[in-house]
Amino acid sequence: MRAPQACDPHRVRGRLFDEEESAFRSCFQRDRDRIIHSSAFRRLKHKTQVFVEHEGDFYRTRLTHSIEVAQVARTIAGALDLNTDLTEAVALAHDLGHTPFGHTGEDALDLLMQPWGGFDHNAQALRIVTSLERHYAEFDGLNLTWETLEGIAKHNGPVLSPLPQALQEYDRLHDLELHTHASAEAQVAALSDDIAYNNHDLHDGLRAGLFSEDQIARLPMIDAAYAEVDATYPGLDAYRRRHEALRRVFGAMVADVIDTSRRRMEEAGCADAQSVRDLGRPVIAFSDPVWAQIRGIRSFLFEHMYRAPSVMEQREKVTKVVNDLFPLYMSRPDELPKRWHSDIAAAAGDAGLARLVADYIAGMTDRFALQQHTRLTGLDLLQTGY
Template identity: 65%
Template sequence: MLQPYACQPQASRGRLHEESYSTFRTPFQRDRDRIIHSSAFRRLKHKTQVFVEHEGDYYRTRLTHTIEVAQVARTIAGALGLNTDLAEAVALAHDLGHPPFGHTGEDALALLMEPYGGFDHNAQALRIVTKLERHYADFDGLNLTWETLEGIAKHNGPVEPPWNYALAGVNGMWDLELGTNASAEAQVAAVADDCAYNHHDLHDGLRAGLFTEADLCELPVLGECFATVDKLYPGLDPMRRRHEALRRVFGVMVEDVIAVARNRLEALQPQSVDDIRNMQGPIIRFSKPLYQNIKAIKSFLFTRMYRAPTVVVERKRVTGMVNALFPLFLERPELLPDDWQDDVAKALAKGNEEGRTEIARVVLDYVAGMTDRFAIQEYTRLVESA
């Protein structure tokens, strides 16, 4: 039974292109399934979080991260009486717009796209699911419901103008009410993202040797979790000790979110999803004490992992690749594959200035869609071997 403030599938605002109702799947289940079967979703398996995809088989990729986020989102949404299918759909789509090389690639493309309307991975995810997936006979994109598109656009909170051109374009087709909160289900997906990456970045950083368990024991939450494991399992094998401690960290975060949300929902008594959207701030969030502890953990990870000397060297290398590929395709769009040439021709037909902007956006769509390994291959073929 869903709570009154949950998104009810039978009350969905529908799809941009009208379709018949499925006899055995709700609209949000269909959204989830379309995302899973999309080309962009498959490519996540060769896109990285922090480490470049080829550096090791045990490090998380965007795909494994996304699966973990979806699992956490289902758990939290189910505990709160929310629509688990919608929470899962938003979680599965939340990273579709990420370019190769993680946040490093996004930073590079954002700078390159400044003259052409900017770049943001959330806006790019919307562009993918409304335009770039071209498999259906009746429409471009996946024709997702309004609620799923809303969740992709603003799961991290209201989006104030000026908007990225991709976000503005989608919002121009269909008003996503960008100035309000997202549904509780989308907020769950955002918090699940925080839980998942804080947990697995600790795992990956340990595996990479960027810090030790002793370092983590100096941090809030982590010290208590390691102490609990040591008390329950003295002399435990180091790898098992690590796993037992970090899974408890995961549990602390998820249980905190559920407890805080239940208290806030009980106090505020929202009676509809629009009550959630019009609240002052999110309904789904960490408690203030845990939020401060997570900030300390994030600060540690930023210094010891995201800006570790070996990671910085790799960031510089892959930034150079993006900075070489983008202007090369911009100046020579004929190098794009044949199935991109219709888009190139349409862009060129718009004239000099507008045409160049459109070409830049076509190039962005192509480069942002690359996996790590394909971007490296293309750089080797077109730049190093030229």
Template identity: 65%
Template sequence: MTQAPAPYACQPAESLGRLHAEELSTFRSPWQRDRDRIIHSSAFRRLKHKTQVFVEQEGDAYRGDYFRTRLTHTIEVAQVARTIAGALGLNTDLAEAVALAHDLGHPPFGHTGEDALAALMAPYGGFDHNAQALRIVTKLERHYAGFDGLNLAWETLEGIAKHNGPVAPPWPWALAQVNADWDLRLSTHASAEAQVAAVADDVAYNHHDLHDGLRSGLFTAADLMELPLIGPAFAQVDRLHPGLAPSRREHEALRRIFGTMVEDVIAIARTRLAETAPRSAEDIRALAHPVIRFSEPLFAELKEIRHFLFTRMYRAPPVMEERAQVTAMLNVIFPAMLDDPHLMPEDWRIEALTAPDRTARARVVLDYVAGMTDRFAIAEWQRLGAGG
């Protein structure tokens, strides 16, 4: 049940506004407007064909139908964020906007792609997907007549930059560039709404990685019985619904785990908020610790589950084989386009060729390659002759 607005919630009337001044909407708050712009962005649509763990390939109907993509993950995170924010009396529109934008900067091939591009960009200022998300919403979306980017409100940009906590220097170059235009107070915590988006991300991936791992066959329900939180959830399902088909049994157990995580976050947040008694969103930012988090016991259990997933899923032999393959693809695509910008479309080619130095050119190439979907990156790799 949604609570009445709390005094520490971000208030639309107190927004610090936008870098480029715009008339206020007559029927949408600043963060409803941000949410809508994010949903209608090109980068958001591309999330449909960017993957989490498993690489999406053309014709792979099984994976396309069942495994999470960045888009389905993002929608799940936004749903969880609205639920938690509503229960705590926070601004649900801001929490949702940050959640919807949090993965816009991910390159093709999930975290493997990020690792590969970070290595390739090491001589040119590095790569970080959170910083790249900010670059997308402030520079790379080029559809509006009056400005580059989406011209999001300060609170939304702050949430994208700091939803995982304060960011210590040295900052990724893309983040430093955005922060130079508008101070995001990177040394402080973000709003409670942005903290909600971060925890919602954890809730979503802890749940769906278990689900995707089971469906992939990398492990079975029997392998999970000794893990905390999971074993008791299955035992409860077996007690209440004996004889369920395996897929229903797994779904029932995982949704209980999902509910436990959300309830834990809400309970701990209420306790922390009561202890600190913030009277404004600025009071939240000034605290030395986040107010939205898991309890220590549940966090310890989730660490054990994540360790299991790391060994049995993220570093499973088939996944490692895919990691090697897609890393090799990006190791072909990026250097080829850096050395010969004529391999890119005209607008990107012109920008790269007119860049003042090789570092600036590398950043143009990065923007182009990081925006690729899995299937487009594979097609480009094949076009360059490496796939034949």
């Protein structure tokens, strides 16, 4: 039995284009399946989080990250009696709009797009699922339900003005109530993202040698996990010790969200999913003490991983890739694939062309962006530097 705050697949606000629903899948299961089978989802395999793809096979990609987020989100949603299928759909789609080279690529593209409204990966994810995926005969995009679309657009909270252009364009067709919070299911997806990337960035940073176990064993929450492992398994080898400690941290974050959110949902007394949106504050959250500990872990990762000298060196190189490709495609749009040429012809001036170029670059994988840069400029930045 679902909680009263859960989204009911039998009472959805529908899709932009009416369709006959599946006889054996709920509308949210169908959304999830369309996301998984999309081209943008497959490309996440070769888009990285922090490291560039060539740096190692063991580091997380956007695809493995999205799968981990979905697993955490289903667990939390199930414990809270929310709709696990909607939660999973939002979790799987939350990173579809990311550029190659992680946040470095997004920062570069956002600066380049400032004259034409900037670039935002959440807005780009919505643009992908409502327009850029073009596989179906009767519509562009995936024609997802309103509930899944609002989760993609505002899982991190209300979206305030100035709205990213992609959100403005779609919101005029299909009001997503961007000024409100999203459903409880989308809020679960957002916090599951926090849990997943904090956990796997610790793993990946250790594997890359950017920091040591002794360093993270002094961090809040992690110190208690290592102490418990050492007391339970004295003399455990280093690799198993690390895994046992970090999985306890992972579990503690999940348990805290479940306990805190269950209490907040009861206190809010929301009668239905819409009441959650209109509440004016999130119902899914960490407790204050655990959130403070997570901020401490984030600060450590920012200093020792995201701004590590080796990572910053690669950031500089891949920023140049994006900075070179954008003006090149703006001056030579014929270099875009032939199937894009009809859109180029219909583009309204520089603004329309810039948005198409941003769409194309944002859709690239790390590997493809590097290959295109080498092909078009003759430079192999990873081999020769600049």
